Amino acid sequence: MEKMRRSMSSVFTSKTMRFLHRNLQGKGNLRIAPSFINLCWGRGFASGSDDYREILRNGLQDIKLDDAVGLFSVMVQSRPRPSIIDFSKLLSSIAKMKKFDVVISLGEQMQKLGISHNLYTYNILINCFCRRSQISLALALLGKMMKLGYEPNIVTLSSLLNGYCHCKRISEAVALVDQMVEMGYQPNTVTFNTLIHGLFLNNKASEAVALVDRMVVKGCQPDLVTYGSVVNGLCKRGDTDLALNLLNKMEKGKIEPNVVIYSTVIDALCKYKHVDDALNLFNEMEIKGIRPDVFTYSSLISCLCNYGRWSDASRLLSDMIEKKINPDVVTFNALIDAFVKEGKLVEAEKLFDEMIRRSIDPDTFTFNSLINGFCMHNRLDEAKDMFDLMVSKRCFPDVVTYNTLINGFCKSKRVEDGIELFREMSQRGLIGDTVTYNTLIQGFFQAGDCENAQEVLKRMGSSGVPPSIMTYNILLAGFCSNSKLEKALVIFEDLQKSEMELDIFTYNIMIEGMCKAGKVEDGWDLFCSLSLKGVKPNVVTYNTMISGLCSKRLLQEAEALYREMKEDGPLPVSGIYNTLIRAHLRDGNKAASAELIREMRSCGFAGDASTIGLVTNMLHDGRLDKSFLDMLS
Template sequence: MRRSIAAISMTGKRYIHRLTLARGNPGSIPALCWRRSFSDYREILSRRNGKLQDLKLDDAVGLFGDMVQSRPLPSIVYFSKLFSAIAKMKKFDVVSPLGEQMQKLGISHSLYTYSILINCFCRRSQISLALALLGKMMKLGYEPDIVTLNSLLNGFCHGNRISDAVSLVDQMVGMGYRPDTFTINTLIHGLFLHSKVSEAVALVERMVQKGCQPDLFTYGTVANGLCKRGDTDLALTLLEKMEKEQIEADVVIYNTVIDGLCKYKQVDDVVDLFNEMETKGTRPDVYSYNSLISCLCNYGRWSDASRLLSDMIEKKINPDVVTFNALIDAFVKEGKLLEAEKLYEEMIRRSLDPDVITYNSLINGFCMHHLLDKAKHMFELMVSKDCLPDVVTYSTLIKGFCKCKRVEDGMRILLFGLN
């Protein structure tokens, strides 16, 4: 086991070796200065989490060097805190060799350090090493806690071992562990990751039957997974189940389902759900409105979409660039250029910076109706506001000028843009 860990951790060991050389050999002036600056490891490792997270990797490894040279040697508690801080930096390959060095000094691992190492192996997709270390830990009489098992579960889910993940949760229940929301959410995410949609929904139902109430994050994960796969009917059923369980869906879950319905062109269902959301006391936000406005615009229902903009403003929900872009594009397609220009002016009035999509919609509208001077002016305005034209901008303008036999103007636009 030790040789395997050593082989896997060569990257971390090389880093530590380089750092040692950079600091100087023990007893040299640079090394002594370094130790003096970190002379009290207790003070550093007793900091509150926020400050401890500010520790840099070089400092953490240097601090480990101070600790192993201290006499008496620090307790395992301090090493655990240091290893945890390094793991939070996502430097998982560094933790293992430091753990080896600590053991060589005769300091035995605790349940907490074993858990940290297992998590590091899982995060590096080294599941076999994590399992071997778990076995060793249990032989020494340590019972893994829910956090350790959750790390292993996460490793299975991200390592294409979803059947092992499901088996692990069943074993956890059989051994008397009560899976927490992290356990369930990790497994559900893993099931969706491997396209096991029905299993994920069934898992939520099993949770409810066994008295383990899923939280909003769980329902949100399921709703997101269903909508991404186009299972919008199941997503709507999920909202009904939440209502039966007297769990209030939040705006994020509603937005997820609304967006899913919009993508799969179920406009009447979107409007119904949006109205239901308000009726049940969940206040829509800018994302809710944007999804519905875009959906209505795609169906040519620009007047309904326009009323929603007025509704937003009345309810003091500030529209953003996405809101205006959807409406401007809809008005342009309906040939209502005056209304599109008014929306553009309203954007400016609200200190919203139009983007390339805004300008392209307006330029396209002007070109379609042979208002080439307006199109050219909009292009110049776009450039003056440091909004970079793209291929669509140039091709729309050049095509418009060429159709009206103003090839020279088209070339001038191209050269102006290239300059």
């Protein structure tokens, strides 16, 4: 014991004691929440002072906070006073409520009243400081406790370890475990599990895995919690190979992985697109007699649906029901969402009806998926009916719900209905996001209402929602498509002066706007400036510029740009070939047109409706022979 005392003293008289001295210098004693302490005295307790011993004897499992504080007031005023063991029981029960600040305040009050703490109460208080991330105060209390002759035990050190990990001071946590060993304490599984959790919090996955091996060397057998923590941490990082290796290591160590660990790995394999590996592990799990649960099935069904493997998903659903594992809302949501995204709305509706039949309450995600499906199929009235059903079932719509409906109405040019939903959204206390405002602005532009589009933009700014580059792209495209290029140019110039990083989509909008307004030279100047701005043109940029040049009969420039594109840019697409073919035909250059048609066909493209229409008209006029139409077909 004397050796341990000396060891403990040496550990905390070096770095730790210097740390304590530095942090407590000039700060006096620990003082916590005096206003709360005064409040404690003002609270009465429902029972008389003679009853507190009976309450302590019967246990404090169900005691409420106010009653616990009232009981403390009775206890400190009782004569003779209760033992420190009784106070410890009370503090422990309050700590279990996670009212750590209350425990600390009551502990300080005990000290003022001359009620001496024992090791147990010190441990409770140190744990509370650590749970509140006040590690320096926990260390201060540790120093005081040691001066009074109390030696920290495994509980004290485990609390400090937890505090270090919670505060992301992981190197100190690792050092503390080493010190525990030096002092003769054998770290237990809980100690190692705490440290493993801390390592993952600090993105130290390899160290956490290595610690499992170190546990075995130290004679501490990892348990299911240990392996579960490591597997969960690895899966969250996407390290599925390491997680699978750990499963094998568990089995070699005679620890059978449970359904939670298997399900965690299966879910990770699904999320990281290893669907066949997930199915193999699922089969392995069943062979070993480990019964899958609803989470296991839901993960696999969702993944299979996302890959369009409907028969496999249906088989698993049938298997699940056959085994009396009832699908839950998560299972149905996975299926409904996948069916909606695949355009299989009828199947999604049938699943929704099945949910109701099974008395499974749909949640916000369920309704959002179906509302989105109805909007995608332009069944807006049914989408609104689903919205009303959602509200009637006290399943409250969120921003996604409103954004989906507003987008549906705006795309169908029912912008006023969209605005009505926007008002309702505000009345419900929901704040529209960038998507909400962008949708409304675009809706008004598509309806040709530039004035209201600008009003929505003003409302967006006054509501504290900053416009994104997407917002500005919608504005520029809206003004350009409504023949208001000058307004678009003003916004574009302001954007160029701002710190916002413009993308190729912004430049494409402006180049197209200029070309369609007949200002091809301005569009060409902007196109030529892209390389100076460090922006690489994409296929849309080339297509737009070539179309603009052709519209002005600048065929040499268009051909030169086409050749540049083939050498340095993206591969030409059908639109570019058809634009150039038509331009050469109008210019009377049949040979150039024929060459382009052959090249286009070799790339797997065909003539579009405009090109075929032009060739047909020229055939009727006798300006072309039938071979041109044969080449295009």
